[in-house]
Amino acid sequence: MALRLGDTAPNFSAESTKGTINFHDWIGDSWVFFFSHPADFTPVCTTEMGRTAQLAEQFAERNVKPLGLSTDTAEEHLKWIEDVDDTQSCSLDFPILADADCSIAQLYDMIHPGESETAAVRSVFIIDPNKKIRLTMTYPMTVGRNFDEILRAIDALQTSDAKSCALPADWRKGDECIIPPSITDEQAKEMFPEGWRELRPYLRMTKV
Template identity: 80%
Template sequence: MSLRLGDTSPNFTIDSTAGQINFHDWVGDSWVFFFSHPADFTPVCTTEMGRTAQLANEFTARNVKPLGLSTDSVEEHVKWIEDVNDTQTCDLQFPILADADHKVAELYEMIHAGESETAAVRSVFIIDPNKKIRLTMTYPMAVGRNFDEILRVIDALQCGDANNCALPADWRKGDAVIIPPSISNEDARDLFPNGWEEIRPYLRTTRL
């Protein structure tokens, strides 16, 4: 069964570097950046784990909990974290799931046979406090993720939820937003008191 946007994220209970985690309980009222990596003690993965740790304050400011996963053991994760902290000049505090039996990787379709039969590809799931999957991205094993885009899309999702708006290409915080065509001009006057520019009847932009 394929996971689609808007689906409830599958729950699971598994060991991690922070002890046993029941995923839905652990999420609580937060957003989640759930991401997999192929293996511990590998170069691209080390940079990604380090970058996630370096951005801890950025994730906290957005009420986002990072959660890593690979098919290695807790013991291997713990040893690797020392290497990540040393080589990436960081302090990695977020949990890394130990999915040695591939249970969660298969549940979230993180193993792609064209890349590997046993290691997870670089999957990204952005999950909201209602446990709904809001965004998915999949990177190949040899290419690290763009963390600017991960933060940008979290900002966009949260902005859209809070303001009943849509976000244009390359949108960043502070940029104009789009009033969805489903919102009438009458309703838009209440929702967007700053008014709007009507480029086309279907394309109205406004500043929040």
């Protein structure tokens, strides 16, 4: 069964480069950037792992834990991390799950036969502290992820949750937000005391 937005992220226990992880226990009260890659010691994956490590402080500022996965073993991951650190000038410290039997990849629908029967595609799951899946992205094996968009999407989700607002196209932190149509003007006066710009009755823009 396909996983959908709002579903509880399935729990699992698995070996990783940081020991055995029970997913729900490991999440704790954090957000999670859970992402798969096709294979260790491959070029695109090496750059993605390096970029995730380089952005460690930015993920931490957002209370986000990165968690990688591929269908390789923990021993292979540990050897590969040395290459990642060396070639990408980083220090990779987040866990990478070992999924040699593809059980987690199958659970999260990361195996797409049109790409590979055994290797995971580049899946992204943004999961909130309530263990709910809030956003998914899927990239093919030949295309690396856009980490600016991943951070932007996390900012948007967290802002929407905190301020009960919606976010327009290309929104970035500090830009105007949208007051959802489900919020009446009377409610909006209390929730957004600085006021708003009304472009249409259904399109009210405000700073939060």
